[in-house]
Amino acid sequence: MDRGNILDEAKRLINNDRQKDYGRPEINHTRIANLWSAFLETDITPAQVAMCMSLVKVARLIESPKHLDSYVDMAAYAAIAGEIETGNK
Numbered sequence: 733m734d735r736g737n738i739l740d741e742a743k744r745l746i747n748n749d750r751q752k753d754y755g756r757p758e759i760n761h762t763r764i765a766n767l768w769s770a771f772l773e774t775d776i777t778p779a780q781v782a783m784c785m786s787l788v789k790v791a792r793l794i795e796s797p798k799h800l801d802s803y804v805d806m807a808a809y810a811a812i813a814g815e816i817e818t819g820n821k
Contacts, residue, residue: 733800742807750808757782757812782813 733741746757754760761778768776786809789802796802 738800738803739807741804742811745804746808746811758816761812761816777816779813779816782809782816785809786813 751757758778761781764781765776765778768781786806789806789809793799793802
């Protein structure tokens with residue numbers, strides 16, 4: 733899969749499947765941030781949640797560098813973090 737297809741698949745997932753399953757990313761990531769903040773006893777932002785989830789994908793790619801889904805998910809999490817930080821929806 734080329735880079736354009738990876739980005740297209742990430743866009744399809746965050747605008748369709750994942751949004752249907754988990755709701756709007758800024759709401760879902762706020763919920764996660766609140767839970768992580770309570771557990772870790774430090775403030776976590778919704779954008780940091782997205783970036784940390786991207787790092788989970790990086791860790792998985794160290795073990796399985798050809799696992800395409802992790803690259804797609806990383807692109808999706810980067811887009812979500814950018815959207816949350818810039819306030820564009």
